[in-house]
Amino acid sequence: MINTTEKDSNYQDLDKMSVLELLTNINKEDRSVPLAVEKAIPNIEALVNVTVERMKKGGRLFYIGAGTSGRLGILDASECPPTYGVPFDWVIGLIAGGDTAIRKAVEFAEDDIEQAWKDLEEYDINENDVVVGIAASGTTPYVIGGLNTANEKGIATGCIVCNGGSPIAAIAKYPVELIVGPEFVTGSTRMKSGTAQKLALNMLSTSVMIRLGRVKGNKMVDMQLSNHKLVDRGVRMVMAETGADEETASQLLEEFGNVRQAIESYKAKQI
Structure with missing residues (x-):
């Protein structure tokens, strides 16, 4: 056959x-x-x-x-x-x-x-x-x-x-x-x-x-920030999740190099 x-x-x-x-x-x-x-x-x-x-x-x-x-x-x-x-x-x-x-x-x-x-x-x-x-x-x-x-x-x-x-x-x-x-x-x-x-x-x-927990909501919060497009996307994700302004979100992302950690750090400081 x-x-x-x-x-x-x-x-x-x-x-x-x-x-x-x-x-x-x-x-x-x-x-x-x-x-x-x-x-x-x-x-x-x-x-x-x-x-x-x-x-x-x-x-x-x-x-x-x-x-x-x-x-x-x-x-x-x-x-x-x-x-x-x-x-x-x-x-x-x-x-x-x-x-x-x-x-x-x-x-x-x-x-x-x-x-x-x-x-x-x-x-x-x-x-x-x-x-x-x-x-x-x-x-x-x-x-x-x-x-x-x-x-x-x-x-x-x-x-x-x-x-x-x-x-x-x-x-x-x-x-x-x-x-x-x-x-x-x-x-x-x-x-x-x-x-x-x-x-x-x-x-x-x-x-x-x-x-396995590698997505939060519908976002790739653990993605590698390997180019400007992804960094910009990461900043928007941090802003959307935390309500922070663009400058703050950008600073957080630069400090932690990871969307998830940037979000968690911001929220921890608000408690």
Whole structure:
């Protein structure tokens, strides 16, 4: 049986379409992606819950994948520290072929069924951690091997795949299946499948960070103040939360270098 992600596109003769037709039809296909993700919310919820539980015990969240899927995991992991002010080893993205594969495909790296566990072992992975395999096909050997060994070690495992009934979903204890259908360009899973995976990763990491207390109200109070835009945003956040004027908020932020601490300090002085 042919996997859904490998089925022939719903559109023929793409090379004969005008630019407007191409864009319109791609957009039409993309509209189906959020609906596919919506159907998986209960499964995403279960994965969030176990991740929060393990991370509260000192565990970490690992993503393993190859190609586009691996890059999406690395992207999500790399954005957690600046967004939520968490250590760089809280969420870790690993890709088949190593860092070289982030920019350039490494031939047959995804076919090594033992390498993912070797990569995970470099981080002294333990039973408090969570490993999420990301694979549009649901068949990537690199991911299969990593999840299998993680299960044997009592480590919580999840996955984000885009085919129903895949080997990876059968292995993962907390599977998430995002069935988006055939790609606009046949087999090009960087499109709808990649978009669905990105949405699910957004939901996973954002929900986890909120449940771990890294958001106050709806604000990123622990974000890294790494440029002028973020400093300005931080000042506005301090002003909104405390009622302080801009000069005072700016001084507080400069003193503490952190929105949360600036707010707490101001409120402590008002008591």
